[in-house]
Amino acid sequence: MRIVQLKADNFRLFDQLSLPLSGRLNLFVGENAAGKTTLLEMIYCLNRARSFRGSVPTELAGPARKQWTVFAATEDAEGVRHSLGVQWTADGVALRCNGNPISSLELLQQCPAQILEPGMHRVVLEGPTYRRSFIDWGVFHVEHSFMFAWRRYRRALKQRNQLLRLRRSEQEISAWEPELAESGEILDQLRRQHLQSIAPAVNSWIQAFLGEGQWTFDLSSGWKSESSLRNALQQQRSRDIELGATTVGPHRAELKIRADERSVRNRISRGQQKLLLAAMLLSQCGEIGRVRGAWPIILLDDFTAELAPRYQDRLISALLDYPGQSFVTAFEPIPALDSAGAMFHVEHGKVRY
Numbered sequence: 169m170r171i172v173q174l175k176a177d178n179f180r181l182f183d184q185l186s187l188p189l190s191g192r193l194n195l196f197v198g199e200n201a202a203g204k205t206t207l208l209e210m211i212y213c214l215n216r217a218r219s220f221r222g223s224v225p226t227e228l229a230g231p232a233r234k235q236w237t238v239f240a241a242t243e244d245a246e247g248v249r250h251s252l253g254v255q256w257t258a259d260g261v262a263l264r265c266n267g268n269p270i271s272s273l274e275l276l277q278q279c280p281a282q283i284l285e286p287g288m289h290r291v292v293l294e295g296p297t298y299r300r301s302f303i304d305w306g307v308f309h310v311e312h313s314f315m316f317a318w319r320r321y322r323r324a325l326k327q328r329n330q331l332l333r334l335r336r337s338e339q340e341i342s343a344w345e346p347e348l349a350e351s352g353e354i355l356d357q358l359r360r361q362h363l364q365s366i367a368p369a370v371n372s373w374i375q376a377f378l379g380e381g382q383w384t385f386d387l388s389s390g391w392k393s394e395s396s397l398r399n400a401l402q403q404q405r406s407r408d409i410e411l412g413a414t415t416v417g418p419h420r421a422e423l424k425i426r427a428d429e430r431s432v433r434n435r436i437s438r439g440q441q442k443l444l445l446a447a448m449l450l451s452q453c454g455e456i457g458r459v460r461g462a463w464p465i466i467l468l469d470d471f472t473a474e475l476a477p478r479y480q481d482r483l484i485s486a487l488l489d490y491p492g493q494s495f496v497t498a499f500e501p502i503p504a505l506d507s508a509g510a511m512f513h514v515e516h517g518k519v520r521y
């Protein structure tokens with residue numbers, strides 16, 4: 169799915185916006201606080217119905233505080249036109265596709281988008297939650313059954329945790345374990361399949377960007393690999409009762425990223441982190457495109473930050489080769505894009521093109 173026209177009304181510093189877009193690479197150029205990131209935020213909103221900056225919907229409203237709207241005319245792989253709209257009012261956030269109300273899950277599937285922005289360094293530096301959700305984004309778009317397994321798992325986990333906190337009988341607690349184990353094993357399997365499918369591409373992107381080292385990506389399931397999840401839950405039950413929480417399962421999975429057999433956390437530079445994330449993102453998008461026939465939108469905020477010119481060139485040439493649509497922000501025009509993409513000048517909530 170590509171966005172051919174982006175419209176917004178009272179979204180942060182943009183009063184009214186109507187922008188025709190390129191189906192390939194779009195570059196937003198402007199000074200600090202011009203509104204470049206806000207444009208990426210609009211596109212992200214059309215997929216997730218929220219901002220990636222952690223803002224609540226009220227904070228996204230411009231001076232006319234009562235509402236904001238983002239709207240996109242899109243085109244699917246067959247060239248069929250659709251419309252997507254996200255609107256916030258005092259009644260909440262309303263989502264529409266072709267004029268009809270849709271759920272947030274349906275919106276998520278309509279126009280997949282993923283962002284690479286400065287805050288994403290936490291995927292490498294911080295706890296496993298960020299790596300899990302980064303990977304799960306790809307798994308979800310490749311294999312839609314992931315969401316159903318995830319819902320089953322979350323429900324069973326919630327129930328078991330509640331019983332653990334209330335220190336109910338082992339019989340009651342164990343009643344949720346078959347469901348937890350079955351859905352948990354499915355999640356683990358789908359994550360593993362996805363990682364296995366993208367591993368060659370991740371490594372070849374890393375080599376293309378960084379040109380050095382042996383990188384490995386190992387998923388630890390969240391329970392001991394020699395045991396089934398059902399057995400692990402049973403074995404951990406007394407400890408879980410003591411702690412009041414389920415301590416094994418895919419919600420405790422960890423993706424370990426190593427370069428030359430050592431953990432990359434706190435060991436690779438900011439530029440290397442950015443290129444590592446770009447390699448993972450491009451590989452996931454490639455896999456989604458291959459399986460689904462629809463290439464996710466890539467959003468890349470503050471493109472030049474932390475990258476020396478030759479690394480910028482490598483990343484930009486990867487985006488130029490990307491068959492899907494991408495959006496990049498930068499302070500300056502990028503000469504390599506002159507003939508290949510569309511450039512937009514952003515100035516205090518206005519866009520020139």
Ligand SMILES: Nc1ncnc2c1ncn2[C@@H]1O[C@H](COP(=O)(O)OP(=O)(O)OP(=O)(O)O)[C@@H](O)[C@H]1O
Pocket residue numbers: 179180181182198199200201202203204205206207227228229230231
């Ligand atoms: N709800 C809002 N209403 C009006 N203006 C807002 C709102 N939220 C943020 N802004 C303004 O938007 C501007 C920031 O926009 P944005 O973050 O998109 O800029 P940017 O071009 O990405 O900047 P930088 O390159 O410095 O990251 C700030 O001037 C801020 O005051």
